[in-house]
Amino acid sequence: MWGFVMILRAENLSKRYMRKSGQGNNFYAVKGADLTLESGTVTVVTGRSGSGKTTLLHLLAGLLTPTEGKVWLDDSDLYALDDAQLSRLRNARIGVIPQGRSCVDTLTVLENALLPGTMYGGQADPDAALVWLAALGIESLAAARPAELSGGELRRVAIARALHQNPDVLLADEPTGDLDDENTQRVLRLFRDQAKAHHKIVLLVSHDAEAAAYADRIYRMDGGILKSD
Amino acid sequence: MKLSQLPLKNLTRRPGRTAALMLLTAFLALSVFGGSVVVDALRGGLASLEARLGADIIVMPAEAESKVSFKNLLLQGTAGAYYLDASALERVREVEGVGQAAPQTFLASLKADCCAVKVQIIGIDPATDFTVKPWIEQSYRRELQDMDVVVGCRVNADVGEDLRIYDLNTHVVARLAETGTGFDTAVYCNMATMNTLLKAAEDKGVTHRITSDGEEVVSAIYVKVAEGYDVGKVCNALNGHVRKATAVKAKSMLTGVADSLTGVSRTVALLIGAVWALAIVILLIAYAMMINERRREFAVLRLLGASRWRLGGLMLKEAALTSLGGGVLGVALAALLVFPFTTLIESSLGLPYLAPAPGRVLLLALATILATLLIGALASAWAAYRLSRSDPGNALREGA
Known part of the structure; x- marks a missing residue:
């Protein structure tokens, strides 16, 4: 049993954009979201395309300054930190798996997986990274460059990189989007294991109905509004 | 694998992009170094001519x-x-x-x-x-x-x-x-x-x-x-x-030469200035385009925990390596173009032309390489500044 609970909390979180096409044409990608994520739990956010799921994830990761509201990771108000502090915190505690391609093209698969660990002068641990690549079935691609990989393989590299980073919080945007059934199950099991066995906060943004089966809590985004299912 | 190795890996594993930027910088260095050597040689030639003449007045047949x-x-x-x-x-x-x-x-x-x-x-x-x-x-x-x-x-x-x-x-x-x-x-x-x-x-x-x-x-x-x-x-x-003789002041005799030399020097200086301005604009555009193309890559580095300064440092190092390579290449090409053809340049300009001493050439070469380094740094710093003004989340969405 873990003796403490880590919390990622959003209070009245909003992100408003202005469309370039017209003056005063504002819209909320996320509006007034309140959310508390605890360690040891898997939370899934579902919703249609354009409903604001990805924006919510970026706000929670400290990657997108909110128009209103706050995000707390334990005692740290993410957007009250300066850029250097927030970057360092993200490197140490928040693992993000973004949508789409997220590998550095000039690095090999293994080098991509090692990248977060090198950010602040830490020692790269290729053996540990290879364990994650093996867990995701891509260890044979360690020396390959991203341009040689399929969409599903690239997705698994991003997941391996986030897992190797060993953060307290895992935020994954459509992590099973390009994966076949077998790999979808493998990835979802890994995320659940991270939450249950390693006491991490796991948030999955997903269209995938299978993801819901692994969730402790499910939310739905609809027109920028976060609703508990 | 160390983060400091990333710029070099980016350069060596994207040879086409690196070569294009290096050639652009080399063109700048070539024009600046070659032009500076020619202007210096013309000035040296006039000084040498004045020294050789050594007289106040020359009396010649009328x-x-x-x-x-x-x-x-x-x-x-x-x-x-x-x-x-x-x-x-x-x-x-x-x-x-x-x-x-x-x-x-x-x-x-x-x-x-x-x-x-x-x-x-x-x-x-x-x-x-x-x-x-x-x-x-x-x-x-x-x-x-x-x-x-x-x-x-x-x-x-x-x-x-x-x-x-x-x-x-x-x-x-x-x-x-x-x-x-x-x-x-x-x-x-x-x-x-x-x-x-x-x-x-x-x-x-x-x-x-x-x-x-x-x-x-x-x-x-x-x-x-x-x-x-x-x-x-x-x-x-x-x-x-x-x-049956005409006395002419030596200075007035050299005035025409000096005027021609000033004209040529000014033209060369203007050309260097124009090339500089053009190269700066082109480099700024090239870096802006390159960084725009790589917005998603930089956003990924940010999401992995790179701060604005750390990312700016990586971009600056990459630009410095490119500029250094381009600068050295440009100086070498200019040396190949200018020094073997001294006689041809001299005869086509019709002005006294004294190639600068090796020490002076080295100084000009170092100054040129330093200038290209500064321009590369300026261009990448400007592009990095523009990039830093936007949240990485926006870049991730746009490039997804």
């Missing part, structure tokens, strides 16, 4: 074309022959304010053994000369004997060899340092040797304007004005006193 001929001699070493009676020297010395007066006699060779073209033979009077002698003394400290010659650096004859002029053998005793002027293709001798050569030329029917009464002749008289006298007034006095 023929309309003499001034042009003399300038041609100075700049291109174009051989010519025009003469005054040697008695003009005495008339010059009679004028108040003349401190020193040194005669020189010019004779164009026929095709000499040394050269495919005619060379200018200049006879000096070692006893009175104050213009060429100090220069000769840098290479040869002894008195010039009869039929001894000292050759300019571009005359193809070695010390100790015989040089055949008008079927007479002269003996090369020294070779002069480079001046970047027409003097580099001239041959110097004393007046006795010159008179012998003049007679040989006359026998061959080459010179027609030597005085017929057997008097010795001179082509120009160099005058140093005595201290306390005004050069302009002495010049006017000489024009009134010496028959």
Whole structure:
């Protein structure tokens, strides 16, 4: 049993954009979201395309300054930190798996997986990274460059990189989007294991109905509004 | 794997992109370094010409074309022959304010053994000369004997060899340092040797304007004005006193050369400026485009925990490596283009041209490389600044 609970909390979180096409044409990608994520739990956010799921994830990761509201990771108000502090915190505690391609093209698969660990002068641990690549079935691609990989393989590299980073919080945007059934199950099991066995906060943004089966809590985004299912 | 290795990996594993940026920087460095060397050589040439001339006033035959001929001699070493009676020297010395007066006699060779073209033979009077002698003394400290010659650096004859002029053998005793002027293709001798050569030329029917009464002749008289006298007034006095001769202030003779040089220098400087401006704009656009293309890659680095400063540092290192490579390549290409073709540049510009000393060339090369480094840094810093103004989340959404 873990003796403490880590919390990622959003209070009245909003992100408003202005469309370039017209003056005063504002819209909320996320509006007034309140959310508390605890360690040891898997939370899934579902919703249609354009409903604001990805924006919510970026706000929670400290990657997108909110128009209103706050995000707390334990005692740290993410957007009250300066850029250097927030970057360092993200490197140490928040693992993000973004949508789409997220590998550095000039690095090999293994080098991509090692990248977060090198950010602040830490020692790269290729053996540990290879364990994650093996867990995701891509260890044979360690020396390959991203341009040689399929969409599903690239997705698994991003997941391996986030897992190797060993953060307290895992935020994954459509992590099973390009994966076949077998790999979808493998990835979802890994995320659940991270939450249950390693006491991490796991948030999955997903269209995938299978993801819901692994969730402790499910939310739905609809027109920028976060609703508990 | 260390983060500091990332810029080098980005450069070596994207050779096409790296080569394009390097070539752009190399073009900038080539134009700046090549242009700077040419301007420096022109300035050096003028300074050398002024130093070699060393006189306040030059008295020449009054023929309309003499001034042009003399300038041609100075700049291109174009051989010519025009003469005054040697008695003009005495008339010059009679004028108040003349401190020193040194005669020189010019004779164009026929095709000499040394050269495919005619060379200018200049006879000096070692006893009175104050213009060429100090220069000769840098290479040869002894008195010039009869039929001894000292050759300019571009005359193809070695010390100790015989040089055949008008079927007479002269003996090369020294070779002069480079001046970047027409003097580099001239041959110097004393007046006795010159008179012998003049007679040989006359026998061959080459010179027609030597005085017929057997008097010795001179082509120009160099005058140093005595201290306390005004050069302009002495010049006017000489024009009134010496028959069939024109006295010209040396500075005014060089004014035309200096004006041409200023014009060429200004044109080259303008071209360098234009190339700089163009290259800066192109580099800024190139870096902006490159960084725009790589927005998602940089956003990924940000989401992995790179701060703005850390990311800016990586971009700066990449730009510095590219600029350094491009700068060195550009300087090397410019050196290959400029130094082997010194003679061609000199003849096409028609101006005194003295290639800078190796130390100066090294300084210009270092300054050029430093400038390209600064421009690369500026371009990437500007692009990094623009990138830092946007949240990484936006870049991730746009490029997804």
